[in-house]
Amino acid sequence: MKLTRVCAFTTVIVLTVSLSGAVTPSASASSANSHRLVAKQSKKVDSKAIYERIVQKLPADWQARRDAARARLGIEQSPVATVVKTKLSKAVAAAGSRSTAAIDPSQYECGPTKLDGYVDQLLEPVDAFNLFLIQLLGGLDVPTYDAILNGTPKGAGFQLLPEYKTPLTSTFGTAQRFWDVRLNNVQLMAMHGSMLSDVNRVTSVVQFMYGVGPADAADIAKDLITMIQSDPALHNGDNAIFTLNAFAFSGEGDPDPVIRKLKDKMVFGDGILAALKAIGLNKVGPKAVLGHEMSHHVQYEDNLFDSPLTGAEATRRTELMADAFGTYFATHKKGLGMKPVQILQVEESFYDVGDCSFDSPGHHGTPNQRRAASSWGAATVAFSNNPNKVMPSLRLAKKFDNVLPELVKPDAPTSINAYRNLIAQP
């Protein structure tokens, strides 16, 4: 039996917010950094009153339902919070909860990347109190649910933006043919934050999340939309914060019939594409992300999610493997056949989305670890004895699992050449 999963490109972190306006990571109820994101309270709409009205319409166990809906689709965390990951990881560190850390943070170089700067810039004008009430209600998950539950490659609301349609569709086809597993059932589509202005679509998601009737769901959807529209900085949902991710979804083999009948998908949020463009990776970055996400579909088909690792370390393993496989695909002449200068940009794409949320079950690897995994993937092509042959995916996975302890060492090298000797091993 296969577990349904959503494999996202970036680390995502669940936030909780207290009604006093303090923002804290769920792992730490109080934190010195908790007031860093402050309510701006400059709007005409009373977010707190709307929030309370929504909660009154929800069943008493609404928070458990919200979390159960995430689990049902395999969404481990809410896809907001690359947005605040640096701030949060500092807050988590301040709270001193390190018990489940995949690594000892003090030994590692880990700090803000260009993506953090982009996220800061996105967040700066936003009313954080309003945004986190929206998050608490599951509002930041809405475009993700909508794509998983209702998205189709031909659907009007799920078309890739014109700028990306041709390059991503072409890269997607190449990736489907590259690997030795069945990938032609995976559907490629976009998710747009603008769906957050569509009462019907938001209503449908609210019904799924909370199991409420259609009338209550419609009222809640309207209130949620009002909260989003109350802050001009959220651009009626078209702010990248709502779609700052790409993910691979598979419900195959799920015991839940509703989930099992959903198609395998690869979904690109407008936000992650905008982020890659803003940090200078517009040409190569989206292809790198696609290579990473298709690698998750290879993992689904090959059952590569099981390992002796658990928690943050288990997530880190499958994420770094996807970085390595994605770079292998980008480098290989039967894949994208990228030139060295482009491969460096692939590595940069993974580096920039690395995170320092060592404790989070969504930890994807530090920037350096993600770069190291990517370099190892490129080296596996560069130093192959038979560069025309694509390695069977299970064999590549075995090689990856062998090298993983090297890749996550504090001083792991991040250049392609550094992995020459390791590649030579059988």
Ligand SMILES: [Zn+2]
């Ligand atoms: Zn991933």
